[in-house]
Amino acid sequence: MKFGKWVLTFFLLSIFCIFSVSAMASDHEAAATHDAGHGAVTEHEAAHVGTEAHGHEEAGHGGHINLGELLPLWSCIPFACMLLSIALFPLLAPKFWHHHFGKVSAVWAASLAIPFLIAFKGAAVHELLHIVLADYVPFIILLWALFTISGGIVLKGTLRGTPVVNTIMILIGTVLASWMGTTGAAMLMIRPFLKANDYRKNRTFMVVFFIFLVANIGGSLTPLGDPPLFLGFLHGVDFFWTFKIMPHMLLTAGILLVIYFILDSYHYKKEGLKGAPVEEGEKEPLRLQGIYNFIFLGGVVGSVLISGMVDWGEVNTLGIHRAVQDWVRDGLLIVMGILSLLATSKKLREYNEFTWFPIVEVGYLFIGIFITMVPCLLILKAGVKGELAFLIAAVKEPMHYFWITGSLSAFLDNAPTYLTFFNTALGAFYPGMSEAQAVPLLMTETSIYLKAISAGAVFFGACSYIGNAPNFMVRSIAEEAGTPMPSFFGYIVKFSLLYLIPTFVVVTLIFF
Amino acid sequence: MKIKKILFPTKFRELAFNSLESLLELKEIGLKEVVLTYVIPRDEVGFVPYGGYMKDEEERLREQARIRFEDWQEAITQEGIESKIRIEVGNPIPQLYRIAEEEKVDLIIAGRKKRTALEKVYVGSHTLDLIRRTSIPVLISKYMVRFEWEGELITKVNDHIFAKPLFATDWSKPSEKALKLVSSFKGLTDKVMVTHIIGVKISKNLDKSELRRIERESKERLGNYCDTLKKAGLKAEPHLFSGRSSAEIIRVAREHKATMIVMGTTGKDRLREFWLGSVSHRVAEASELPVLLVS
Numbered sequence: 001m002k003f004g005k006w007v008l009t010f011f012l013l014s015i016f017c018i019f020s021v022s023a024m025a026s027d028h029e030a031a032a033t034h035d036a037g038h039g040a041v042t043e044h045e046a047a048h049v050g051t052e053a054h055g056h057e058e059a060g061h062g063g064h065i066n067l068g069e070l071l072p073l074w075s076c077i078p079f080a081c082m083l084l085s086i087a088l089f090p091l092l093a094p095k096f097w098h099h100h101f102g103k104v105s106a107v108w109a110a111s112l113a114i115p116f117l118i119a120f121k122g123a124a125v126h127e128l129l130h131i132v133l134a135d136y137v138p139f140i141i142l143l144w145a146l147f148t149i150s151g152g153i154v155l156k157g158t159l160r161g162t163p164v165v166n167t168i169m170i171l172i173g174t175v176l177a178s179w180m181g182t183t184g185a186a187m188l189m190i191r192p193f194l195k196a197n198d199y200r201k202n203r204t205f206m207v208v209f210f211i212f213l214v215a216n217i218g219g220s221l222t223p224l225g226d227p228p229l230f231l232g233f234l235h236g237v238d239f240f241w242t243f244k245i246m247p248h249m250l251l252t253a254g255i256l257l258v259i260y261f262i263l264d265s266y267h268y269k270k271e272g273l274k275g276a277p278v279e280e281g282e283k284e285p286l287r288l289q290g291i292y293n294f295i296f297l298g299g300v301v302g303s304v305l306i307s308g309m310v311d312w313g314e315v316n317t318l319g320i321h322r323a324v325q326d327w328v329r330d331g332l333l334i335v336m337g338i339l340s341l342l343a344t345s346k347k348l349r350e351y352n353e354f355t356w357f358p359i360v361e362v363g364y365l366f367i368g369i370f371i372t373m374v375p376c377l378l379i380l381k382a383g384v385k386g387e388l389a390f391l392i393a394a395v396k397e398p399m400h401y402f403w404i405t406g407s408l409s410a411f412l413d414n415a416p417t418y419l420t421f422f423n424t425a426l427g428a429f430y431p432g433m434s435e436a437q438a439v440p441l442l443m444t445e446t447s448i449y450l451k452a453i454s455a456g457a458v459f460f461g462a463c464s465y466i467g468n469a470p471n472f473m474v475r476s477i478a479e480e481a482g483t484p485m486p487s488f489f490g491y492i493v494k495f496s497l498l499y500l501i502p503t504f505v506v507v508t509l510i511f512f
Numbered sequence: 513m514k515i516k517k518i519l520f521p522t523k524f525r526e527l528a529f530n531s532l533e534s535l536l537e538l539k540e541i542g543l544k545e546v547v548l549t550y551v552i553p554r555d556e557v558g559f560v561p562y563g564g565y566m567k568d569e570e571e572r573l574r575e576q577a578r579i580r581f582e583d584w585q586e587a588i589t590q591e592g593i594e595s596k597i598r599i600e601v602g603n604p605i606p607q608l609y610r611i612a613e614e615e616k617v618d619l620i621i622a623g624r625k626k627r628t629a630l631e632k633v634y635v636g637s638h639t640l641d642l643i644r645r646t647s648i649p650v651l652i653s654k655y656m657v658r659f660e661w662e663g664e665l666i667t668k669v670n671d672h673i674f675a676k677p678l679f680a681t682d683w684s685k686p687s688e689k690a691l692k693l694v695s696s697f698k699g700l701t702d703k704v705m706v707t708h709i710i711g712v713k714i715s716k717n718l719d720k721s722e723l724r725r726i727e728r729e730s731k732e733r734l735g736n737y738c739d740t741l742k743k744a745g746l747k748a749e750p751h752l753f754s755g756r757s758s759a760e761i762i763r764v765a766r767e768h769k770a771t772m773i774v775m776g777t778t779g780k781d782r783l784r785e786f787w788l789g790s791v792s793h794r795v796a797e798a799s800e801l802p803v804l805l806v807s
Contacts, residue, residue, distance in 0.1 A: 090563030098560045350606040357555040365561060413562075466562040476558045479565035480601065 067123055067375075068382030075375035078112035079416075082372045086365065087411055087466055091488055101361065105368030112372045126319060127374050133320045135234060136370040138330050139415070140363055142230055143183065145300055145333040150184030151354040152293040152344035157286030161197035162273075163264035166206060167257060169193050170213050174253055177218030178225040180297055186215040186470040187352065194481045202267045204485060207478045208495045209260040213253055215470040216462035220249045220455065224304060226468070228409075228418030228457040234326075235422065236439035237450070239308045244447065248455045248511055255503045290348045296336040303332035358473050366415075373416050380423040383431030392428045398512040401425065402452035406460030406504065410467045410496070418457035425449050452512055459504060463496040464488065513692040514542045519617040521549040521608050524577070528623065529584055531655035534671050535621065536591045540699040541674075545594040547615050548584060550577040551604040558601075574599050605641050612648055620646065624654040635797045643777060643793070649693060649806045652796050659800040661766070670771070673802045674700040678770035680707045680761045682791070683733060686776025690806035691737060694774055695744035703747040705768055706737045709761060710754040727752065758794040765801055772802040 085104050089097035097104070116124045159165055169189060177185040193210060197203050219225030222242055223233035229242050307329035314321045379386035384393070395404055405421040429446050430438035442450050461468035465475055465488055475485050486494055515538055522528045536543070557570045581597045588595045596615075600607055612620050622639040634654050643650050658667045679694050681687040694704055708730050715723060734750035741748035751768075753760050765773050777792040796803040 086562050090560055094560050094563050094566055095569060097563065098566065101561050350603065353554065353603065355555060355559070355603060358559050361559065361561040465564060469562075472562045472564050473559060475564035476560070477565075479567060480554070480558055485564065 066378075066382055066385070067120060067127065068378035068380070069385045071375045071379050071387070073379070073387040075112070075116070076379070078108045079369075079372040079376050081111075082108040082368050083413070083416070086413065090466070090472075102364040105365050109368045109371040112374070116374070127378065128371060129318050130320050131370050131374055131377075132367075133317060134322055134326075135231065135419075136367060138234055138326065139227065139230060139370075140366065141330045141333050142224070142300075142304070143181070143227065143362060144359055145337040146181035146184045146224065146297075147187070147359045148337040149293050149296045149300065149340040150180050150188050151352055152290045152340050152348055153188055154289040154348050154351050155188060155192045155286075156284060156289060156351075157192075158284045159192060159196035159286065161193075161200055161206075163261055163268050165196065166193070166264055167261045169196070170210055170260065171257060173210070173214030174218035174257075177214055178221035179301065181224055182215045182219035182226055182468065183358075183470040183473065184297075185218060186210070186474050189214055190474050190477050191352065191481075194478060194483060198481075200267070200273070201271050203478075203483045205260075205263055205267070205495070207474065207483055207485060208491065209256065209263075209499075211471050211474050212256055212462045212495075212500065213260075215474055216468050217249060217252050217256070217459055220245055220458040222301075224301060226458045226461070227415040228461075229454060231415055231419050232422060232450075232454065233304070233308065235419075235435060237443060239305050241443050241450075242454060245451050245455050245458075248451065248459075248507055251510065252459060252503055252507055255506065256499065259499055289351075290344050292343055293340050296340045296343075299336040299339075300333055303329045303336070353477075358469070362469055369413065369416050373419070376420060377423050380420060380427050383427030385431070386427065388424075392424055395421075395424060395428070398448045398452040399508055401449050402456040402504075402508060402512050405453045405456035406463075409457045409460040410463030413466070414457040414461035414468055418453060421453045421457075422450075425453060448512070455507070455511075459500075459507070463500055464492055513618075513689070514696045515618045515693075516542055517545045517547065517615065517617045518543065518619045518621060519547045519549060519608070519612050519615060520621045521551065521604075522623065524550070524580060525623065527655050529587075531621075531623070531653050532584060533587060534655060534673065535651075535653065536588065536593060537672065537674065537700060539591055539593055541696055543593055545596065546588055547596045547598060547611070547617060548581045549598045549600075549608065549611055550581070551607045552577075552599070552601045553604055554602055570601060605638050605645075608642060609645055612646060617648060620648050620650045622650050622652045624652065624657070634800065635793075635803075640793055640796075643796070643805055643807070647807055649690075649804060651802060651804045653802050654800065657800040668800055670800075670802050673772040675702050676705070676769065676771045677701060677774050677804070678705045678707055678761070678765045678768065678772070678801075679737075679774045680709070680795070681734075681737060682708070682757075682776065684776050684778060686778060686807050688776070690774050690776045690804075691740060693804075693806055695741060695746070698745040701746055703749065704738075704741050705751055705764075705770060706734050706741070706748055707751040707753070707761065707764055708734055709757045710752070711757045712755060715754055757791045758798065761791075761795050762799045765799060770801060772804060773799055774804045774806070777805045777807045 082105065085097075085108065089101070089104065113124075113128060116128070120127075159169075169192070173185045173189040173193075176188070180188070190207075190210065193206070194203070197206055200206075216226070220229070220242065223230040223237070223239055225242075229237075232242075233239060307323075307325045310325050312324035312328070315324050315327065317327075376388075379388045380392070383389070386392075395401060401421060401424075405417060408420075409417040425442060425446070426433075426435065426438045429449070430441060433441075462471070465471045479485050485491070518535070518538065520532055520535070522532075532546070532548075536546075552570060552573050557566045557573070558564075560566060577599050578597060581599075585595045585597070598611055598615075600611070608620070620642070622635075622642060624634045634657060635652055639650075639652060653673070654670055656667065656669050658665060660666070674697055677694065677697070679690065681691070694701075697704075710723075710726060710730065714726070718726070730752050731750065734752060738748040738750050751764060753764060761773060761775075764770075773795060775792045775795060777790070792803075792805055796805060
């Protein structure tokens with residue numbers, strides 16, 4: 001039976017590949033003829049660029065060929081299918097998805113990579129290697145390091161979840177999120193938060209606001225906070241530039257915390273707990289264990305910071321030129337994670353119910369996301385010369401960037417969405433310019449657009465369970481602990497539309 | 513030191529019930545209660561990528577386990593033994609460790625590794641992890657095994673495992689604890705083979721006279737161990753060998769048709785075990801016989 005399924009998959013994939021290769025090749029020829037005035041492009045040249053290009057920018061902009069101008073719009077189909085799989089499978093076939101998500105990711109990655117490689121040979125190899133080495137590898141290493149280190153910190157003690165205590169806990173998580181990542185902060189705080197409130201009847205809204213603030217909005221201040229911002233950092237956005245969205249973050253977090261406090265106070269009173277005598281159980285003093293992991297977190301912050309400040313030259317890895325300091329940073333992050341593993345006792349991790357499964361999932365899914373998104377990014381970078389010119393023409397105002405980046409981030413993962421619109425902005429404002437030249441201009445001349453993209457990607461990630469990776473982890477832990485959580489649509493209708501969207505309207509009116 | 517309460521965790525692999533049935537003979541030496549345990553691995557039901565938690569799947573697995581356990585309970589009750597069911601979600605090894613402590617069991621039963629085509633190792637890393645952590649005796653029950661002996665592929669059913677145990681001692685404190693446990697086997701055991709191996713590491717650097725002295729001392733100690741067992745009403749005979757400890761224990765157990773191997777284990781952590789090695793763990797992994805480890 002299993003063999004049959006694999007044969008069917010292989011058969012479908014083969015048909016798709018044959019169809020794709022012939023179609024891409026015909027588009028390739030047509031584009032080459034069409035571009036004769038600008039200098040015709042041959043496969044030989046494409047391969048030539050692939051082997052001689054010095055860095056992504058040259059292959060994308062400054063070299064002999066710009067794949068983004070040649071690629072058809074439908075080459076983005078695997079990317080769309082990958083994201084739709086993430087959005088729909090957990091809803092429609094959760095059991096199948098849970099056991100086969102890696103295969104699904106591999107199928108979509110192969111459906112793009114095979115025809116892409118056959119059609120564009122060396123240039124395609126270069127683009128795929130570039131996204132893996134320059135984006136995927138550092139992205140996963142950072143997530144792994146933050147996940148490992150924060151999984152070694154335990155908050156123990158007896159807390160009684162009153163409205164004030166809960167609001168303070170969410171506030172602490174929100175502050176920590178920018179420094180230990182939304183995943184790290186959420187994993188550190190969610191179990192004590194649930195334990196403190198296990199005597200409360202209505203806990204659903206608490207966890208939802210926890211997801212809003214700790215698992216999303218809190219991570220907007222540094223590239224460590226949320227994956228989209230780290231991708232921006234990898235593409236040249238300064239480490240401290242993200243502090244420019246502090247006013248947006250403070251306003252959003254402020255509004256949501258006030259709403260939370262009012263809601264919690266209302267339910268607390270309704271549940272008859274206000275003024276009720278406190279049950280005297282066995283009290284455990286509040287304490288943090290594994291605090292030496294904060295040193296390793298400091299090491300992570302330092303490593304990322306240094307990699308953005310120094311220039312130690314470049315090194316060629318498999319034809320991809322990467323800065324030495326970037327490799328050093330990745331190495332240091334791995335060292336920090338390993339030190340945390342060695343220093344932290346097994347019991348602390350077990351207390352946190354630490355498991356590698358979530359990070360393995362992210363690893364499998366994101367290799368599919370990164371590979372399938374290559375054509376989409378290249379087309380967007382080509383600006384008005386690419387097949388997504390209509391999108392670039394439609395997205396003009398900062399408000400558009402905020403809402404469109406945001407809306408898509410709510411239903412697709414926010415990291416690829418950020419990178420998509422980051423490239424849309426580069427294509428719109430600085431077409432044909434190398435990334436190294438364009439990004440500093442995007443941070444200064446047109447910074448409002450980058451703020452809109454950054455805030456949109458991070459904030460709207462809270463709108464659904466699939467907007468950001470920690471959302472589903474928090475949901476899973478809360479449900480296991482017996483807190484009823486709303487359905488996928490229930491979450492959006494009862495909470496996101498009611499509390500988040502009006503808050504984002506206020507943010508738009510004030511800032512964009 | 514008596515076995516009154518045992519923890520029987522299971523993943524419901526083939527022959528799990530037969531394995532349990534074969535252990536019910538412990539009633540003869542005072543077994544009163546069996547705690548039937550199934551830990552649903554959290555990764556099976558939780559952290560669905562971008563999904564959350566599969567409550568329905570957890571309920572299904574719980575129900576499935578409960579129905580099977582209730583069927584098993586009938587067989588246990590027929591033997592006049594009490595039983596209890598514990599089904600939990602979590603990380604299996606820490607969870608089992610916690611349940612064993614909570615239930616104050618006297619013995620944990622660990623299953624053998626999932627059967628593979630080429631069977632060289634019978635114990636998985638999870639079981640070894642459990643053995644390293646707990647101070648409760650662990651019996652690695654290997655109800656049915658396949659192994660190669662003198663070029664032949666043999667399938668063996670390990671039944672009546674307490675009939676003729678080979679008790680391998682290294683004179684350590686855990687070995688003394690194991691001796692106390694074996695002493696309680698009266699009524700189940702025909703004969704205990706008390707065995708000591710003078711390891712290669714010791715024998716290779718010693719001159720003959722020193723070796724003779726160690727041999728004499730070892731025989732004397734073996735005699736004392738046998739006396740202790742005889743006082744407890746068991747037949748016992750001493751065996752002294754020299755060579756690579758784990759390989760010798762396995763060889764002697766096979767040649768003397770032992771039904772199980774009993775050993776003390778010092779509970780080295782993973783790192784120390786990597787450098788120093790662990791005879792008991794190697795025996796547990798490589799022997800086709802059930803192995804009872806006492807730490």
